Amino acid sequence: MSRKVMMNGAYVAWDHATVHISTHALHYGTAVFEGIRAYYNDGKGQSFIVRLTEHVERLYRNMRVLRLTLPLAKQEFADAIIDVVRENALKEDVYIRPIVYWGAGTVGLYPCGRANDYAIYVEPMGKYFDDIDAGLKVCVSSWARVSDNALPPTGKFAGAYVNSVLAKVEAVQDGYDEAILLTKDGFVSEGSGENVFLVRNGTVLTPPVSDDILEGITRDAIITLCADRSYDVRERRIGRTELYAADELFFTGTAGEVAPITSVDGIIIGDGGAGAITQELKEAYFNAARGNDPRYTRWLTPVF
Numbered sequence: 001m002s003r004k005v006m007m008n009g010a011y012v013a014w015d016h017a018t019v020h021i022s023t024h025a026l027h028y029g030t031a032v033f034e035g036i037r038a039y040y041n042d043g044k045g046q047s048f049i050v051r052l053t054e055h056v057e058r059l060y061r062n063m064r065v066l067r068l069t070l071p072l073a074k075q076e077f078a079d080a081i082i083d084v085v086r087e088n089a090l091k092e093d094v095y096i097r098p099i100v101y102w103g104a105g106t107v108g109l110y111p112c113g114r115a116n117d118y119a120i121y122v123e124p125m126g127k128y129f130d131d132i133d134a135g136l137k138v139c140v141s142s143w144a145r146v147s148d149n150a151l152p153p154t155g156k157f158a159g160a161y162v163n164s165v166l167a168k169v170e171a172v173q174d175g176y177d178e179a180i181l182l183t184k185d186g187f188v189s190e191g192s193g194e195n196v197f198l199v200r201n202g203t204v205l206t207p208p209v210s211d212d213i214l215e216g217i218t219r220d221a222i223i224t225l226c227a228d229r230s231y232d233v234r235e236r237r238i239g240r241t242e243l244y245a246a247d248e249l250f251f252t253g254t255a256g257e258v259a260p261i262t263s264v265d266g267i268i269i270g271d272g273g274a275g276a277i278t279q280e281l282k283e284a285y286f287n288a289a290r291g292n293d294p295r296y297t298r299w300l301t302p303v304f
């Protein structure tokens, strides 16, 4: 593999991009990461990183919670991300994974005093969901979403992803594509790696940040796209039964993009296909993210 990974500011060959066994983050999940897409636009011969500034803002916001710091200003870190994509020269759609973590040292929970390390790498990524066009079969997970007062779900804290992995594995092994997790109080929260939207009587609804969701950047983009189309879009608490009664349901996420949901726990949603509003928002999102809609070029950072 000829790809290069940036580790603490220096490029390292893919096969040598390793961490020490005593790395705090490996044992205790004390890392904060991001997931960013860059879409390659063939016609323009250009790759566009989607919402780079917002991803770096979220990363730095969450680093503060874990007391992680870096010797780089946000703009310098954003420039490093662009550099990694350019250096790897991939002329295809890619996923970028920056990660900041408490490094190697002696055993013990208190991490402060050891190194704050970071790495940035890139990998090719097509569809995250094979069935994104046909629509997803999902279940309501038996796992509750981690709650904010126990382990913050609002950012990409590595340790919190055990919750997502448990839900995802259960869903897939039970024959579903994805899970929807409820809060500990039983309200709709989100997918294992996606935010969820519901359409009912033309109104577009999504759970509020206070219902233990990741503050999704694609979620924010969809809210903007809805508002720009004069859809009535609201952030409000959603009950479990509202999922089954929805006219349309869909997930949003950097990896998952805009993915229609066609059944929940075997109950068919709407007419069992991707709903009209979902389809419209999906197309609008792809046009914006791929650099084909000049109204949203503010979301894009060209790489080459």
Ligand SMILES: Cc1ncc(COP(=O)(O)O)c(C=O)c1O
Residues within 6 Å of the ligand: 035, 164, 190, 191, 192, 193, 194, 195, 213, 214, 215, 216, 217, 218, 219, 252, 253, 254, 255
């Ligand atoms: C748990 C979770 N929810 C939602 C999302 C979607 O967030 P974004 O749109 O910022 O990618 C993600 C992204 O990976 C996620 O991990």
